[in-house]
Amino acid sequence: xxxxxxxxxxxxxxxxxxxxxxxxxxxxxxxxxxxxxxxxxxxxxxxxxxxxxxxxxxxxxxxxxxxxxxxxxxxxxxxxxxxxxxxxxxxxxxxxxxxxxxxxxxxxxxxxxxxxxxxxxxxxxxxxxxxxxxxxxxxxxxxxxxxxxxxxxxxxxxxxxxxxxxxxxxxxxxxxxxxxxxxxxxxxxxxxxxxxxxxxxxxxxxxxxxxxxxxxxxxxxxxxxxxxxxxxxxxxxxxxxxxxxxxxxxxxxxxxxxxxxxxxxxxxxxxxxxxxxxxxxxxxxxxxxxxxxxxxxxxxxxxxxxxxxxxxxxxxxxxxxxxxxxxxxxxxxxxxxxxxxxxxxxxxxxxxxxxxxxxxxxxxxxxxxxxxxxxxxxxxxxxxxxxxxxxxxxxxxxxxxxxxxxxxxxxxxxxxxxxxxxxxxxxxxxxxxxxxxxxxxxxxxxxxxxxxxxxxxxxxxxxxxxxxxxxxxxxxxxxxxxxxxxxxxxxxxxxxxxxxxxxxxxxxxxxxxxxxxxxxxxxxxxxxx
Amino acid sequence: xxxxxxxxxxxxxxxxxxxxxxxxxxxxxxxxxxxxxxxxxxxxxxxxxxxxxxxxxxxxxxxxxxxxxxxxxxxxxxxxxxxxxxxxxxxxxxxxxxxxxxxxxxxxxxxxxxxxxxxxxxxxxxxxxxxxxxxxxxxxxxxxxxxxxxxxxxxxxxxxxxxxxxxxxxxxxxxxxxxxxxxxxxxxxxxxxx
Numbered sequence: 001x002x003x004x005x006x007x008x009x010x011x012x013x014x015x016x017x018x019x020x021x022x023x024x025x026x027x028x029x030x031x032x033x034x035x036x037x038x039x040x041x042x043x044x045x046x047x048x049x050x051x052x053x054x055x056x057x058x059x060x061x062x063x064x065x066x067x068x069x070x071x072x073x074x075x076x077x078x079x080x081x082x083x084x085x086x087x088x089x090x091x092x093x094x095x096x097x098x099x100x101x102x103x104x105x106x107x108x109x110x111x112x113x114x115x116x117x118x119x120x121x122x123x124x125x126x127x128x129x130x131x132x133x134x135x136x137x138x139x140x141x142x143x144x145x146x147x148x149x150x151x152x153x154x155x156x157x158x159x160x161x162x163x164x165x166x167x168x169x170x171x172x173x174x175x176x177x178x179x180x181x182x183x184x185x186x187x188x189x190x191x192x193x194x195x196x197x198x199x200x201x202x203x204x205x206x207x208x209x210x211x212x213x214x215x216x217x218x219x220x221x222x223x224x225x226x227x228x229x230x231x232x233x234x235x236x237x238x239x240x241x242x243x244x245x246x247x248x249x250x251x252x253x254x255x256x257x258x259x260x261x262x263x264x265x266x267x268x269x270x271x272x273x274x275x276x277x278x279x280x281x282x283x284x285x286x287x288x289x290x291x292x293x294x295x296x297x298x299x300x301x302x303x304x305x306x307x308x309x310x311x312x313x314x315x316x317x318x319x320x321x322x323x324x325x326x327x328x329x330x331x332x333x334x335x336x337x338x339x340x341x342x343x344x345x346x347x348x349x350x351x352x353x354x355x356x357x358x359x360x361x362x363x364x365x366x367x368x369x370x371x372x373x374x375x376x377x378x379x380x381x382x383x384x385x386x387x388x389x390x391x392x393x394x395x396x397x398x399x400x401x402x403x404x405x406x407x408x409x410x411x412x413x414x415x416x417x418x419x420x421x422x423x424x425x426x427x428x429x430x431x432x433x434x435x436x437x438x439x440x441x442x443x444x445x446x447x448x449x450x451x452x453x454x455x456x457x458x459x460x461x462x463x464x465x466x467x468x469x470x471x472x473x474x475x476x477x478x479x480x481x482x483x484x485x486x487x488x489x490x491x492x493x494x495x496x497x498x499x500x501x502x503x504x505x506x507x508x509x510x511x512x513x514x515x516x517x518x519x520x521x522x523x524x525x526x527x528x529x
Numbered sequence: 530x531x532x533x534x535x536x537x538x539x540x541x542x543x544x545x546x547x548x549x550x551x552x553x554x555x556x557x558x559x560x561x562x563x564x565x566x567x568x569x570x571x572x573x574x575x576x577x578x579x580x581x582x583x584x585x586x587x588x589x590x591x592x593x594x595x596x597x598x599x600x601x602x603x604x605x606x607x608x609x610x611x612x613x614x615x616x617x618x619x620x621x622x623x624x625x626x627x628x629x630x631x632x633x634x635x636x637x638x639x640x641x642x643x644x645x646x647x648x649x650x651x652x653x654x655x656x657x658x659x660x661x662x663x664x665x666x667x668x669x670x671x672x673x674x675x676x677x678x679x680x681x682x683x684x685x686x687x688x689x690x691x692x693x694x695x696x697x698x699x700x701x702x703x704x705x706x707x708x709x710x711x712x713x714x715x716x717x718x719x720x721x722x723x
Contacts, residue, residue, distance in 0.1 A: 005556055030569035115569035171565040171591035174556065250590035323594040335596025340614040341644035343636035344607055349540065349575035350631065383573065459569070
């Protein structure tokens, strides 16, 4: 069969389709979005009735995927690294219940924060939940690992995590497929206690979960994804995880002189690590993200060895690895035949010309600047976060999904006179609804702007869970109808928007203002198709 | 055979459409290929780049090592300069000359020109003007591809075949327009390298 040219994300999706997937659950988030999109646009999703509609957030996605597994079928749940925080309650407890149908959890990390608020390392979540983790070094491995992960998940009765990073997610390479499998039929666990985590059952499950750890380690010892490549020079031994392996080998095109253990499956293979430590004078760890392997080694090794890694600045503590960074660590000179000219300036992203968020910020700034220090704007996660940058400079916070409303409420509780929250429609239904409920119950004096572009814009225009129902949701939560306004953010309506904002910012209770105009990118795509 | 290519531009200019044609031709020749793209926030008018690596041997890294790129193809002159530092000593910069000014501190025209003059091996062309002369501003990226075609390590015939395969569904007229754009770009390069 011919190779397919696939993004890492697409390879993951193709593997899931080939492995008999019955449903994929996700909320869009860079760099994980394209996994679900690939399934959505596949013929197979239609012909085989594979669930692929977006979920409201990562927690609902994780729970639905677990529900599908409960019913015996294979499911996948995908998210960006910070999405794992949202899904964590369900994820950690899914490890406690175990699974029936294979359940693969994909966490896409974003070291260097290309499109994120932090660079947290999802392997820690996998380790915390005590589930096996795969970490591919290339697109073919991503495919193979997902294909194998469904089998492993079912045979061990546990969710399996696949951890990738931005570079693999968004890089394309040739991928060979494996034979297509049928979907599982509906079937259930024969243990009625398995999914009921009452303390009496949870204690039993926890002992089982701990007992399984030994099996997981044994599997890692013999895994094809943990590959030992011997070298002549044992003054150093190198442990390279996931795509870090590529950056090492890029610097040694004719083969690495030192022994290398390529790590792709966790928990770590303790015996292999120890036998490497026996024959090497010191160890070097190259891993994308936090120093997980590096720190683990200090507890796992039977003898003390010097370990170079991110802790001692052998490699930088922050940011994505590159072939240059790894090369420099090994003493290779950086070639600079040309220096980058100083005329080259930063070109940060900006709101599109004609975007409705722009008109919203124009109006908001007019009122906000009148209030001076008495007014703060609490932002959220989405395109409109760019309102922080010039020319608007209209944002004082951006922390996590839904935090705009609750942080505004907290600041108002503290005495801030004019607290304004700016949140998008998709972020609102992801995590802002409960925040609004808190504010309404407390009658907090805040003004909430739900800047509604009827899509999930930043990630490329995916369906937004509450489109057409945002006012109904707000009314249902208890917002007073006279303090709920829907406006069209256009230049010609500027005066009206300013007036409504000024009135509502003076109101000593919760108001919701919904500037609504479809995202111009989504609109353009619709017109094209 | 190995070619390490950086494509650069501003989000929305469509650098990936150029990468798609090169990738198609490379894969058709059974070459190994890796292509790293930028998705997400930067696509909103920020600087974007794609690392495209082609080789007859397996490729490890998705990213190109600094100082080892054979070619930088840029749809915008300042963005071309941003990645010129990745070029090897005999690497080429192929860049559009029309600035895309969406930042307040964009360099002045003469400062930009001086900086570009410092790059020894380069092809500079106004792809938008040439595309309009060919028949449509929509084929400007293919003009760019044509100007880069002598440096790709893939024969011109393979690239034209790739264009036929990619645009074939859209009809003969579109295929011919793109082939004309490709030839117009190549003509500019030919006058400079010979």
